[in-house]
Amino acid sequence: MNSAHAEAAVDSYEVAAVLEADGVTDVTARERHGAEDVFDLADRLFRQTPRQPQPNVPAEGPWRAKPVTHVLRGVLFGLPALAYLTVADRITGPRAAVLLVVSVLLSWSAGQGLAHLGHARLSRTGRNGAAAVLSGATLAVGVPAVAVVAALGFALGVPAVVTLIAAGQLVYVLAATVALVLGREWWLLAALAAGPAAPLAAVVVAGWSVRGVRPERPARAELAAALPAVAFGAVVGGLLIFTPALRALDPQPGATGTLAVLLPLSVSMGAAEWLLYRYRAATHHAMAVSRTFRVFRRRANAALLRASATYVAVLAVLLAAGAVLTGELPRAEPALIGPALFLALLLMSFGIRGPVVLACLAALVASLALMPFASPETIQAGTAAGLLIALYAYAHLTLRRAQLHL
Numbered sequence: 001m002n003s004a005h006a007e008a009a010v011d012s013y014e015v016a017a018v019l020e021a022d023g024v025t026d027v028t029a030r031e032r033h034g035a036e037d038v039f040d041l042a043d044r045l046f047r048q049t050p051r052q053p054q055p056n057v058p059a060e061g062p063w064r065a066k067p068v069t070h071v072l073r074g075v076l077f078g079l080p081a082l083a084y085l086t087v088a089d090r091i092t093g094p095r096a097a098v099l100l101v102v103s104v105l106l107s108w109s110a111g112q113g114l115a116h117l118g119h120a121r122l123s124r125t126g127r128n129g130a131a132a133v134l135s136g137a138t139l140a141v142g143v144p145a146v147a148v149v150a151a152l153g154f155a156l157g158v159p160a161v162v163t164l165i166a167a168g169q170l171v172y173v174l175a176a177t178v179a180l181v182l183g184r185e186w187w188l189l190a191a192l193a194a195g196p197a198a199p200l201a202a203v204v205v206a207g208w209s210v211r212g213v214r215p216e217r218p219a220r221a222e223l224a225a226a227l228p229a230v231a232f233g234a235v236v237g238g239l240l241i242f243t244p245a246l247r248a249l250d251p252q253p254g255a256t257g258t259l260a261v262l263l264p265l266s267v268s269m270g271a272a273e274w275l276l277y278r279y280r281a282a283t284h285h286a287m288a289v290s291r292t293f294r295v296f297r298r299r300a301n302a303a304l305l306r307a308s309a310t311y312v313a314v315l316a317v318l319l320a321a322g323a324v325l326t327g328e329l330p331r332a333e334p335a336l337i338g339p340a341l342f343l344a345l346l347l348m349s350f351g352i353r354g355p356v357v358l359a360c361l362a363a364l365v366a367s368l369a370l371m372p373f374a375s376p377e378t379i380q381a382g383t384a385a386g387l388l389i390a391l392y393a394y395a396h397l398t399l400r401r402a403q404l405h406l
Helices: 003-021 027-048 067-085 093-156 160-181 185-209 220-248 255-260 262-289 293-326 332-348 354-369 376-398
Strands: none
Touching (some): 067 185, 220 262, 220 354, 262 332, 332 354
């Protein structure tokens, strides 16, 4: 007797036993009531059998954080701000401020666009595809951008050293973006041993990273997909440089203190990247172990709160260390704009780009509109607080949707 027949015999025996227990002994009655009693029996057995579900062991997720690498990337992110600190006493007056703003906006927008192109190709075609599009796009964007900064510095009569630092910072950001996307963090760190020639050394690292690959221009579809990242870089650059740029217009000393806050804020981006991975790993685990959507939403909200609070704590330590090194009191603006920037990056990692760019743009427009009514520090603190509240509320309501984490 095979297993199917055995199971059928057992079922028939159990049905007969139940019917006899209920007083139904006639064969015809058994046949008449058999079909409905089978389901009654099944329901009774289901209710009487204790459930012993096997534990759900979640599969290993793709979001594996590398703390050392993320910290290193944060240090590398902070170097442009450090370069500006070396010439902070010379960045005064409207002309130097204009050059400063142009350099930062070009650096952030071009860097974000390149990073998006590189990571998109990396996920689809691997390292060679990413190297090809990065080398082509960097040449197409970098040469004109550096030429614009150099020509603007010459036309405005800015001191040569300031023009050199502004152009060098742009070169460094573009080269560092290529190196970081392709996983050359340690090589880039070694290039800093060149000191003042670090931008050129970074170019060498970037060139070595794409060696043997023919440069390739990105397709129109890729450029269109990268536009939100470019816009995000430009708007965030404007938010970060708002107070330093306005203070640079003031002939009185004071640019150093406003520029100094950019260094811990830039370094904190390494912690932001690490926490982004930690959050994605936490929600991936929550998807695997949560039995209901309500439980997942609760766990996703708790993970968001933990990640945000941890970033605030890291940034507070960095700001305190920066205050000790510079002798300047900690300011409220970076303590507010930093968490807002972290939440913006977190949302963009889920492909939520339009609302993030619009929120940051609204904060920048509000800052510009409020210029006649308050000090730059007060304006930046107020708009950053509004942006932080808006982005956290949006993330709290949006990132608890399970379909985003599939």
